[in-house]
Amino acid sequence: MTGKSLYEFIHPDYVYNVKSQIGRACVNLNQAGMPFDVKIISHNRIETDVEMINIGFNNGNDIQVMAIIRDITERKRSEELKIAMKENERLLVEAKEYDRIKNEFFANISHELRTPLNVILGTLQLLDIHNQNGSNKDLNMDKYIGLMKQNCYRLLRLVTNIIDITKIDAGYFDVNLESYNIVSIIEDITLSASDYIEDKGLSLEFDTDTEEKIIKCDPDQMERIMLNLISNAVKFTKPGGKISVKLTDKGSSIFISIKDTGIGIPEDKQGMIFERFRQVNKSLTRDHEGSGIGLSLVKSLVEIHGGTIYLISEPGRGSEFIIELPTNESHESHKKERAAKIRHIERIQVEFSDIYS
Incomplete structure (x- = not known):
């Protein structure tokens, strides 16, 4: 070093400042200058952050400057961490605000879509009633009204799902959990x-294994869960296949x-089956x-019901979706689900709307 x-x-970025501080120390003798930050480079090229204070003094024939240096590496790291934390x-x-705006947009646009759909669907239902009660029933009219209604149900299902996904993301999706x-x-x-399943040529x-099991659940949402899974089973099972629904009491x-005897899902695709906006095989979308x-x-x-769902599947041998729901037993009397045949039929029309004959 001699x-x-x-x-x-x-460090080259600090040379000018160091020269200026030394110049001030040479002028203001016997006075400690203000501390300033410098980055020094060792003989093996390792950079270190330090704090430097210069003091100039007269040593007889010449002026000398003494520098007091303190390692501030940890302080610098702490400062950088604070800056990074503030930026994060x-x-x-910003991300939360963007997410809030996005959710509001989807909620608004979904409602805007659903309103005219309901008007169209209501009008089609009136046309259907008129055609059924008319003296000259038009079979072609039945076919076209049915096709339009099915596509209205399909759009209604999509819009409703978007609204509910948005509500779940925003944390204000309500379920009525009571004992049933x-x-x-x-x-x-x-x-x-x-009837719908059998019309598709499936059994x-x-x-x-039990006739009664009281749990806290929302019957409307359980209906959506079941009809969605059953419609998937129908969609991917060929005529002559079988769909099985089984309940097992585990205490x-x-x-x-x-469970179905459909086309099944490859093992390497099963991990993404529950991911949003993902489909196992995009080539299937032309037929399904x-x-x-x-x-x-x-x-x-x-998951809102406190449960879990998982998949067992093998290509060519079908798929089985298994839902596990906690019992959450209580001593309060349970409610009896009232007959809702009309509601079931309407839900089936919506949930099965993307399956064409």
Whole structure:
């Protein structure tokens, strides 16, 4: 180090400031200057942040400057961390605001879409009634009205799912969890879809190892969960296949299985099956319609009930979706689910709307 200039050990970005501070020390003798930050470079090129204070004094024939240096590496790291934290906080606030605006937009646009759809659907229903009661029934009119109604239901389903996904993301999706006999609810929902399933050339089997199991649930949301899974089973099962719904009492929980003999899902694709806006095979979309929202929504609804859902599947051998719901037993009397055949039919028309004959 002997014979080398001081400035060879100062980072080039700080050389000018160090020279200025030394110049001030030479003028203001015997006075400690203000501390300032410098980055020094060691002989093996390692950079270190330091704080420097210069003091100039007269040493007989010449003026000398003494520098007091303190390592401030940890302080610098702490300052950089604070800056990074503030930047991350700013980005988080911006992201939350963007997410809020996005959710509001989707909620507003979804409502705007649903309103005219309801008007169109109502008008089609009136046309259907008029055509059925008219003296000259037009079979072609029946066909066209049915096609238009199906596509209205399909759009209505998509819009409703978007609204509900938006509500779930925003944290204000409400469910009415009360004590019900889940066996009765699942049986009613399954049997309400039996005519539709059989019309598609499929057989339906319902089985349970218990007649009553009281849990806290929302019957409307359980209906959406079941009809979504059953419609998926119908969609991907060829005529002659079978769909099975089975309930198994496990004491502290109950398992609901929806199994089909359809095309199945490859193992490497099963991990993404519940991801939003994802479809296992985009080539299927030409024959099997779908938005990629349904199973994501099902998973969210199951989790809102405190449950879990998972998949067992093998290509060519079908798929089985298994829902596990906690019992949450209480001593309060449970409510009986009132007959809702009309509601079931309407829900089936909506949930099965993306399956064409």
